Amino acid sequence: MDKEHKGVDSLLLSDLVEVWETNSLTLRTIEHLTMFSIAIVLASIIGIFLGLFLYSRPKIAHPTLNLLNLVETIPDIPLLVLLLPIFGLGSGPTIVASVLYSLLPITRNTYTGLKEVDLKYVDIARAMGLSEKDILFKVRIPLSLPMIVGGLRIALVFTMGVVTLGGLIAAGGLGAALIAGIQLYKINTILVAGLWTGLLAVIFDGLAGIVEKRLQRRYGIW
Amino acid sequence: MASKRLFDRIDSIQLRGVTKKYDDRFAINDVSIDIEGGELVIFIGPSGSGKTTTLRMINRLIEPDSGTILINDQNIMELEPVALRRNIGYVIQSIGLFPHMTIAENIGLVAKLEGWNEKKIKDRVEYLLDFVSLPSDMFMDRYPHQLSGGQQQRVGLARALVMDPPLLLMDEPFGALDPILRKQLQEEFYQIREKLGKTIIFVTHDIEEAFKLGDRIAIMDDAKLVQIGTAEELIFHPANEMVASIVDTSKKFKHLDTLKIKDLISPLECMYVHDGSLDIESAISSMIGKNIEIAVVSNGSFPLGIVKLIDLLRMDDKESKIIDHVVKIPSFSRNKLLSSSLKIMQKDGHSMAFVMTDGKLSGFLFPNDAFSQVIG
Structure with missing residues (x-):
């Protein structure tokens, strides 16, 4: 390629394509998003059920949330290292760590959302002849959806970060490309992989934000 | 799951020595009252006098510490609360339309839980919206926040009527509305009451509203029922000073x-x-x-x-x-x-x-x- 005859734009573009291809960033992105999705789905299922469970057992709610809070305070790299003996290298411990971090915001928001539904709705629902189960499914859960999605949104950002760190422990994903770039000191690789990861995080957060706003407008406080 | 129709009409509601205490304070102290089917009885009294508590005992939102409540001679404590409440309409000041449901969903909610089919629910919702003077094609698919306060209160009434309950409990239903709107809704309620043909127990703190709407007025003070009677009885034979001061209009009318x-x-x-x-x-x-x-x-x-x-x-x-x-x-x-x-x-x-x-x-x-x- 005769670079001297090309403009700055195409120079950047060709560099971008080169970095993208040598680091197989398409594959890395797929790996990244696979881990990300698995972690988010698992964390949502466990977190929402745990939130529902804590709501039905208020006595253990505080100790459980405190425990999750404790997990939250462990820095991410030590947590990954702690998980290595149990789950080995790769995507296993990365997903587990992501789930552990995401549990607190999802569980806490589900629990708080259910608990803090405006009592006037619960009261009128009861007076209309809804059973406690109907009240939970027809009133409490729908009215706490904006809060639950708010927790999910925080979890999305955490998970994006932890999945990226998974590159350190051979989990693949965009973190692997980033670390390769750092180790070989290839500025272009670091920039492309870093910006791309950041962009993905911003996009997911933005999408979740839109869903949250919609739900707030429809289900929440007017 | 369909619940049993407990009563098609109300013959009598009786409270016998009903008492409820919170800690050491009486919410209701030994209240006995007989209400006939088809009557509109209004409970009035200062806040904290026990009028709302009395109302909420009739659909078991609050349960008495002692005493019994009988509807058509059935002790309500022997009835299943969910079934009981589906046979009693309930309207409150804060209305409490569910913000995540459309007007049609709000009104049809209990009918849906009762297993009615879509068509039957839709027909009932349309009928009820028409009954409370809201054009159904315009309002069915709206959300509560798109309605004015008066419109929301009409929907609240429609929702309470969905199972065609023979008994309605209303807790200051017009209390939160501005005076102009309140007058209009009272007027309308007075007119539709005839068509409803239901037994209604109504709580208010507005004596004018009580005189205007009630067949009989029950005056409560300090957790006790002080007197119950028609407006005339209360005005001409007040049981004590407190009743006289609530209903007494003579002194002030002189200045009219x-x-x-x-x-x-x-x-x-x-x-x-x-x-x-x-x-x-x-x-x-x-x-x-x-x-x-x-x-x-x-x-x-x-x-x-x-x-x-x-x-x-x-x-x-x-x-x-x-x-x-x-x-x-x-x-x-x-x-x-x-x-x-x-x-x-x-x-x-x-x-x-x-x-x-x-x-x-x-x-x-x-x-x-x-x-x-x-x-x-």
Whole structure:
């Protein structure tokens, strides 16, 4: 390629394509998003059920949330290292760590959302002849959806970060490309992989934000 | 899951020595009362007197510490609470329409839980919206926040009626509405009550509302039932000083002769005024936006009369100007004597009038409102 005859734009573009291809960033992105999705789905299922469970057992709610809070305070790299003996290298411990971090915001928001539904709705629902189960499914859960999605949104950002760190422990994903770039000191690789990861995080957060706003407008406080 | 129809009609409701304590304080202290089927009984009293607690015991939202409550001679503690509540309509001041459900979903919720099919629910919702004077095609798919306070309260009533309960419990249903709207809804409620043919237990703190709507009035004070009777009985034979002070109008009525309109004016807010050249469509959206049910139609600066939102919603020709649908009402100078103005209004059957100051509209006169201010 005769670079001297090309403009700055195409120079950047060709560099971008080169970095993208040598680091197989398409594959890395797929790996990244696979881990990300698995972690988010698992964390949502466990977190929402745990939130529902804590709501039905208020006595253990505080100790459980405190425990999750404790997990939250462990820095991410030590947590990954702690998980290595149990789950080995790769995507296993990365997903587990992501789930552990995401549990607190999802569980806490589900629990708080259910608990803090405006009592006037619960009261009128009861007076209309809804059973406690109907009240939970027809009133409490729908009215706490904006809060639950708010927790999910925080979890999305955490998970994006932890999945990226998974590159350190051979989990693949965009973190692997980033670390390769750092180790070989290839500025272009670091920039492309870093910006791309950041962009993905911003996009997911933005999408979740839109869903949250919609739900707030429809289900929440007017 | 369909629940049992517990009673098709109410023959009697009896409270026998009902008592409820919170810590050491009595919420209700040994209350006994007999209510006949088809009656509208109003509970009135200062806040904390136990009127709402009494109401909420009848559908078991609160359970008594001692005493029994019988509906048609059945002890309600032996009935399943969910089934009992589906046989009793409940309307409260804060309305509590579920914000995540449309109007149709709100009204049809219990019917759906009872396993009615879609068609039957839809028919019932349409019938009920029509019953409370809201055009169903316009309101079914809206969300509660898109409705004015008065419209929400109508939906609240429709929702309470969905299972056609023979008994209605109403806890200050008009309490949160502004005075103009409150008068109008009381008026409408008074009219539809006949059609409803239900036993109604109603809580209020507004003695005028009690006199206007109630067959009998139960006066509560300090967790006890002090007296129950018709308005006449309470006025002419009050059981004690407290009842006399609640219902006693004699002292203040003496001053009525000297009162002038300006003493009882409800001031005009400019949001009520709409220009006559406005078409119905825009008038409706303006009124819903401002949460008002009555608009003053003006011709530049001069008021011509009023239009009601409810009437506008029913007009077929939404293009026509509101000036063509104006209802004329009397107007009086603010210095005129109240008594003579009221006589004129009574003669022609008007429920409101304009009050003019120096040839300009400055407020409204509502006879009912005026009375409640005089005796309140």
